[in-house]
Amino acid sequence: MADLRLVGCKIYSVWGTLLFVLLFYASEVRALLCYCHPCYNSDTNGTCKTSDTGACYASKSLSSIDENEELETLTWGCFEPVEEILLQCTPSNVPHKWVTKCCKEGELCNLYLNLTLAELDLDLPDDGTSDREQRAESVSKLALLISIVSVTVFLIVLLVAIAFIYFRYKRQELRRRQLLVDSEHETFIPPGQSLHHLIDESSGSGSGLPLIVQRTIAKQITLVRSIGKGRFGEVWKGKWRGENVAVKIFFTTEEQSWFRETELYQTVLLRHDNILGFIAADIKGTGSWTQLYLITDYHENGSLYDYLHLHALDTSEMLYLAHSASCGLSHLHVEIFGTRGKPAIAHRDIKSKNILVRKNGTCCIADLGLAVRYVSETNEVDVASNTRCGTRRYMSPEVLDETMNKNHFDSYKQADMYSFGLVLWEIARRCVIGGIVHDAELPYYDYVPQDPSIEDMRKIVCIERIRPTIPDVWYHDEYLKVMCRVMSECWNPSPAARLTCLRIKKTLGRLVESIESTTKPPKHQ
Incomplete structure (x- = not known):
C-alpha cells in the first residue's frame, strides 16, 4: 500500500506541473x-x-x-x-x-x-523578428506542448497499469504460496495411509477414485510448476491433500484425446505397478475458458528419456529398467478373462518419453491417448477417432509403408514390439561396459534429422532396412549380449517374426534373477 501511495503522489506532482505550464502559456495568448x-x-x-x-x-x-x-x-x-x-x-x-x-x-x-x-x-x-515568425513560433510551442502533454499522459497511464498488474500478481503469488503451504499440512488422508491406499479401498477395480470424488478434485488441486509440454497440452506438478500428483492439462481442442485417455485409464483391472497410476479426471473452467484435467501419480525422476540423459547405468540398473518396462507393456497387451475382465490394449506410441522412471529405479508406461482395445466378444479393434498415429522416429516398417492390417489386433501389438526394441537400444547405450559409456541418443540419430518426416523414416527403415548401430563391445558382455539378441528380434522386418512382450518379460526376468543372486537388489518402495 505504501508503494501505491508513492505512485499516487508522483502522478499528482506531474499533473500539477502540467497545469502550471498550461496556465503560463495561456497568459501569453490572452486578448490585448x-x-x-x-x-x-x-x-x-x-x-x-x-x-x-x-x-x-x-x-x-x-x-x-x-x-x-x-x-x-x-x-x-x-x-x-x-x-x-x-x-x-x-x-x-x-x-x-x-x-x-x-x-x-x-x-x-x-x-x-x-x-x-x-x-x-x-x-x-x-x-x-517579424510578427509572422512570432506567430509561427507560438504555434510550434503549442504543438510541442500538446506533444509533451500527450506523451506524459500516456506514460502515466502505462505506469499505473504496470503498477496495478504488478501488485495484483504479487497478491495472487502470495495467496498461491499460502495455499501451497497449507496443503503441505493437510491431514485429509489418515495417518499411516497413502493416496494409493485411499484409491485401493474406494475403487475395487483399480481405476482411480470414485466418480463423485473425481468431479470435484480439480478445485482442490494446487498447481506447483510446469514440468512438460507436448502436442496435447501441458503437464504440471500439483498438490492434492498433501501428496504430489501429476496434472495433465489438455488443450480444449484435444477433448477427444482427453476423453479417450480417461476412458482407457478407467479400464477394469488396468492398475499395475508398471503402468502409470490413474487418480482422477475432471473439467475445470468458467464461461470463458475450460481446462481438461487428467490427474495421475507423480514421479520425480521424469521420463526415461530425461533419466537416461542424466544417469549412466550399471548392469543391474539397465536390467531393472528394461524388465519393468516390459512388464508394464505385457500387462497392457494381455487380455484377462472373467466376469469383469480386462481387454487387450496396444499402446501405439511406445517411446522413451512416454515411459516414466519411478523412485525405486523401475519404469511405468504412460500416455494412453493413442491406445487401441481389442473387443474379443465381437472380434473388433476399438481405434481412437483422432488422426495421430504415433511418433515417426519409432514407427514400425509396416506403419511407415502403410502395409499394416488395421483390422487385426495383433498387428498393433507387433508394431509396439518394434518400438520397444528401439527403447531397449536407448537403455543399453547408457550401460557402462569396461569403464566406457555412450551418450544418450535417439534411435537413428545418425541417419535422420532431429524432426524426421515420414519419407525420411521410410527410406531408412523400409527401403535401406537400416537399424540402430550395435557396438561390438556389447557382444562381449553376458547381459548386453542377451539384450542385443532381444532388440534385434524386435526389429525384424516381418511383424510375425518379432518377439511377444510376454516372451521378453520372461527372458529379461531370468537375467534379473541371475543378477540378484550375485548382487544385492535395489530397494523397492
Missing part, C-alpha cells in the same frame, strides 16, 4: 487592450480589444498635398489574425511613404512604438 485613434466605436474611450491571437498596431504615413508639402497621418488600433493584414506589419524591401508596427507585449503597447520613416530602408524590423 490597445489604444485606438481614430476609434470607430465611440463607447470605447480611445481603446479597442483584440482577439486571443490578435495584436496592437501603430501606423504613420505621408501623403502629398502639393509638390512642396506632405501631410503626416498617424493611426492606432487593433489587428485581427488575418494573413493579408499581418503582412502590413512587416516592412517591405521596397521603400514606401508609410510604416506600420505591431506589438503584443502588454496593454496599450502600441502607444510606445517608435515610428520613423527611416526604417523603411531596412530589410527587417528593429527587433529582428
